[in-house]
Amino acid sequence: MAVIVRCMVQWSPFQWHAGKGHFDEPDWAIQREPPDTNRAVRMARVTHPMNGLLDAPQWTTSRLGIRDRVYGACLAAIRDGRLPAGCRLPSARQLAVDWHIARNTIDDALSRLHDDGLIVRRVGAGTFVASDVNVVPRIAARHRKPASVGKRALRMASARAAEAARPFAAASIPRPAPFAAGLAALDAFPLATWQRLAARCARTRGTALLGYLPASGYPPLQQAIADHLGGARAIHCAPEQVMIVNSAMQAHDLIARVLAERDDVGWIEDPGYPNLRAVLAMAGIRVVPIPVDAEGVATDRAPVGGAKPTLICVTPSCQHPTGAVMSLARRLALLELARRSQAWIVEDDHQAEFVWSVRPPAPLAALDHDGRTLYVGTFSHTIFPSLRIAYFIVPTALIDVFHAVRRQLDDHTHGFMQAVLADFIAGGHFSAHIRKMRALYGARRDALIDACARHAPNATLGGHASGMHATLAWHAAQLDTAIAARAAREGIRVLPLSRYTTGAARLNGLLLGYTALSERRIASAIARLAPVLGGIDSSRRIRR
Numbered sequence: 001m002a003v004i005v006r007c008m009v010q011w012s013p014f015q016w017h018a019g020k021g022h023f024d025e026p027d028w029a030i031q032r033e034p035p036d037t038n039r040a041v042r043m044a045r046v047t048h049p050m051n052g053l054l055d056a057p058q059w060t061t062s063r064l065g066i067r068d069r070v071y072g073a074c075l076a077a078i079r080d081g082r083l084p085a086g087c088r089l090p091s092a093r094q095l096a097v098d099w100h101i102a103r104n105t106i107d108d109a110l111s112r113l114h115d116d117g118l119i120v121r122r123v124g125a126g127t128f129v130a131s132d133v134n135v136v137p138r139i140a141a142r143h144r145k146p147a148s149v150g151k152r153a154l155r156m157a158s159a160r161a162a163e164a165a166r167p168f169a170a171a172s173i174p175r176p177a178p179f180a181a182g183l184a185a186l187d188a189f190p191l192a193t194w195q196r197l198a199a200r201c202a203r204t205r206g207t208a209l210l211g212y213l214p215a216s217g218y219p220p221l222q223q224a225i226a227d228h229l230g231g232a233r234a235i236h237c238a239p240e241q242v243m244i245v246n247s248a249m250q251a252h253d254l255i256a257r258v259l260a261e262r263d264d265v266g267w268i269e270d271p272g273y274p275n276l277r278a279v280l281a282m283a284g285i286r287v288v289p290i291p292v293d294a295e296g297v298a299t300d301r302a303p304v305g306g307a308k309p310t311l312i313c314v315t316p317s318c319q320h321p322t323g324a325v326m327s328l329a330r331r332l333a334l335l336e337l338a339r340r341s342q343a344w345i346v347e348d349d350h351q352a353e354f355v356w357s358v359r360p361p362a363p364l365a366a367l368d369h370d371g372r373t374l375y376v377g378t379f380s381h382t383i384f385p386s387l388r389i390a391y392f393i394v395p396t397a398l399i400d401v402f403h404a405v406r407r408q409l410d411d412h413t414h415g416f417m418q419a420v421l422a423d424f425i426a427g428g429h430f431s432a433h434i435r436k437m438r439a440l441y442g443a444r445r446d447a448l449i450d451a452c453a454r455h456a457p458n459a460t461l462g463g464h465a466s467g468m469h470a471t472l473a474w475h476a477a478q479l480d481t482a483i484a485a486r487a488a489r490e491g492i493r494v495l496p497l498s499r500y501t502t503g504a505a506r507l508n509g510l511l512l513g514y515t516a517l518s519e520r521r522i523a524s525a526i527a528r529l530a531p532v533l534g535g536i537d538s539s540r541r542i543r544r
């Protein structure tokens, strides 16, 4: 029976008192420490009988609320291995007593740890650290540096990598916070159907999916995509021409590696998708930005006298980020230009399923009679982004070389997921889901237009002719980066449009992804965003 000396930690930052108490067979022994007058270390230390250490939350050195501090103290102990997998935690009642904190505050912290999958509760037995918890050894924790793209780290990287990493120094994972860009309505995804197909796949395909697969893709998926493209996009290709990859950006990377030499010129749209610029630059391509207007990329405004492009990368169905849909005249002119200059067109048809205000002309790949277009599609926006499956259509003569290069890299895309996706498309679920999402996103787009008209009538909403986002601009002088930072403090995630330009286009505005948000959340988020825009003048109207 241990004799317990109990610390009485007062809430006053400068006082520390000790008292005594007795417990019957306590879970935890609490040692008394001498008062510490150092302001930075005003805390009680509680030790676990099984040599584990769970520090009481820091009372005075943190600006977090008490709930967050309790959660943080437990999380830190689990994360750095002081509370190892399977270790029994003290009861909430005990912790409440030890730490002089209300019981419901402890309950709240434990619930969060439970939701995070870090602890498990066993009825009648207690609460335990989950057995599969991802523990970082304590020694490693002490030496771990915060993950960030610091200046020193960038100096150690190659110039190309440093340039690619620059826009993402503060990168974060997109979450369905208003108005994160490019996120599908995941709660509307037919998960039950997907799970059923996955279960059937696992049951019926046996070991067939466990070995190495063809580098170009799982043949039934190639077939399903070729069939889908023929019906939905009037693109007719043989299944062998469909190269399955992990992302549209991997398709761009492979295309650049295979079809361009180092220092060849690649035209990209300005404004355009920053990741594409980075991917091409990393492949050693000299990237030349070409202006975009309401009809899409304006190749007649390309620099005069410059080197001919080897690659011309465009987003004709849904220009990113302006939402412009390329006119038929521009498409035909672009094909002619590619033919004359012997360039390859890389047509990224992302979000082509969501063209709203015009009837889109046929894709370049369908209009091209010279075989100079490589068509890229992704399922990130139409299925779910973590699927990591995209594809591109290669000219027949290049199938072998693409196949060989992919084989040297990561070989192929996840076999099981390819098989499930193949069944999802072939079973008609993909087309049905797209139809459903068109209706849902159309209503959300209307809600965004209405909310902006109501709450931000002086801002200009545009960029919503196609795609899954809109753009918002204002007349006043505030920089979009400053507005985005202020919005972030209100819990609103908006991307500044300036990050999509190389400078020449000088965009100033915000990108608002709306497809993952309910109509109600769209309205309330716009109401919260409107005051952040501040100082906008009243001379602009909302365009429908």
Ligand SMILES: Cc1ncc(COP(=O)(O)O)c(C=O)c1O
Pocket (backbone or CB within 6 Å): 182, 246, 247, 248, 249, 250, 273, 315, 320, 348, 350, 378, 379, 380, 385, 389, 390
């Ligand atoms: C033009 C363009 N292509 C592709 C993607 C993303 O595709 P993936 O996730 O397959 O790389 C995006 C994302 O916004 C995009 O803007």
